[in-house]
Amino acid sequence: MQLLTLVPGHEALRYAIFTDRLTRPNNAGVIRDYRGAMACHLALLKIRKALQAAAQTNRKTAAALVAIGIRVPFGGTEFHGPVVVDADVLRRLETLTSAAPLHIPVLLELLQQCDTQFPDVPQVLVFDTAFFADLPAREYLYALDTDLARAHGLRRFGYCGLLHAAAWQHAARTGATRILSLCLEPQMELAAIHGGRPVYVTSGVTPIEGLPGQTTCGDLDPGLVMLLAEELHWGPERLNTLFTRESGLKGLTGRVITFDELFDAPKNKYTLARDVIRYRLLQASGMAFAAMGGIDAIALSGRYPAAGRASAAWLKQQTVFQRQCQPVAVHYLRTPVEFLVAEQALLLARAAACRAAA
């Protein structure tokens, strides 16, 4: 048995091949250029070769590819959980194009190429926003004209749902019900998860809102958008590049650094950036406390564990954490996101196969 996971990102397509067991992929790689029909075709050819190579090294087992799991960054209010792709799902995906113009067309191309290369292999979409599709209205609504917000799809989402959900499950095994979940990805995200339901999240319409990321600006005064447009005579596209590619840690330090590098750096290096990030984390934590009436545990996840541990250690020194009657436990989810995608894909593909057999 083989299982393939695809994580299409802004600059690259990450793939991982699992054979027999989901604990560790036997082959994984990154393909830099995969956008556009031709590039996507070549990318999938490469992945197909990798699948064949993986099958040959594991000759003991049959090499059938049972499912392709694909992580999708945005599912809007349309997708509240993972789905097996069919004509109806494709139609629903197309309705999201205007809300996620960078992601959906690339995804649709990828699905089509998967069809060509791996006909009859079920494709399972796992949405990173799905965990947050049921946020309470008081949390997801902006204070905008109701019709205007609806017309432009302006509501809050969370964007690291797979990791938050897994980190919450991991922490909840100890009996904790009020969990502050901090996801250390290039766009850091903090969520308050109360009894399994997210009630507060730092991200907004896009992951740009909230905590500053490695290159994203985080919370800004909306008045600044008008000021920048007027003073610099920059159009929306140029401003979007400013907010998404040139801000955050990059804007504050003038260098491209990761969160691990930020927290590992000597005390006198990146001082302002570290102070800003810590301060925003403290305020977001205060909001999580207010949202749940306190917290039982901190759940960390994401690709920057050093930054996670440093942040959690620093937060625990703050008065608001010290006031807790019970000491706050810190859990770290080591599972990479590919594994979570593979797990869900296998589950859904098997369920679909059972239904087909019945």
Next chain:
Amino acid sequence: MNVLVLNCGSSSLKYRLLAMPEARELAGGEAQRVGPRTAEPSRILHHADGQQTVHTVEMPDHAIAFDEIMRLLAHTGAPRPNALGHRLVHGGTRFSGPTIMDDDALRDLQTIQKLAPLHNPPATALIAACRERYPDLPQVAVFDTAFHATIPACAATYALPRKLTAKLGIRKYGFHGTSHQYVVEEAARFLKKPLAKFSAVSCHLGSGGASLCAVVDGRSVDNTMGFSPLQGLVMSTRCGDLDSTSALRLLIAARGDTDALEKTLNKSSGVLGLSGISGDIRDVLAAPAPDETDPARRHATSQVYLWRLRKYLGAYLATVGDADAIIFTDTIGETMPGVRAAVCADMDCFGVRMDFQHNAAPLSLPCDVATMDSDIRILVVATNEELAIGRQTYATLPPP
């Protein structure tokens, strides 16, 4: 010394004549509908000695409104002011405290107009006009941003390229400083704590604008408003926090018209945009009419308003660390016990415990509505920006 306090709105001019230092009010009032002629005539509501009078008079700009006010004061036998105290919304980085308006200061003030394009120009023009008319009358400008000059870099810095923020003066300025400073001083006095050791979260909840201020050792360390008064809480017609990319989406929809976007976010968002019925949260919190078409929308509006407030209260209590008090002030903060109760309920994790019965009863301000065993006091304090401006003006001028 008699100080005439002037608070210049976009189409109004509020004034109060105070005998300092005892802060006795001699007269006061408001010139309304200043500017181009509107459906109703412009008028001055004047009060002195417990008598209210209405004077209808044309006032095409604030300078003429000021002339009319001076004439009215003289006519009603009020003493001549010895100084003017002006309220200014924005002081930029140049003004970090009340400032005597000489030629240099006025010129500097004129260079920062664009930081608050709606609020600063009329007040600045008024100061210039007053200097022309009464060159010997000392004038002091008191800035809403000044109290927040102590906000540290970690809170004042936006995560944008530093060259850009330096060039355009982009940072968190914070607003409502005059009111926050006033109620913080009142609260410290009420609790008999030295101001330099007093820490609090001050909630200025007006029927129009609203902001929270984190105060450590008597100094502001954060404010929910930011570069402009648009950021932060849900306000009457202002949106507060918004994803900057959604502001971009709206800018595209407005075909790049920044004035139109400014208007949308400032005038038709907030409580008004969400509820569709009123920009006043008191109307939204009132019981719905039996024939109301969309009670769910009214409910959602109050939920969003209260939730944002509660989250920021948590954030600011975390910022302050060991707060002595939460302070509620201004129209909503002083008169809406339900708002105070909603944001203070279930906040035990911060050491906040409210006496809900006491909170709901009629209060004589200032007042403490926390339970005896609450770690943090919950105070309701009446704000008085005009008095604060009068005090600061008096303290800034050399003794007579």
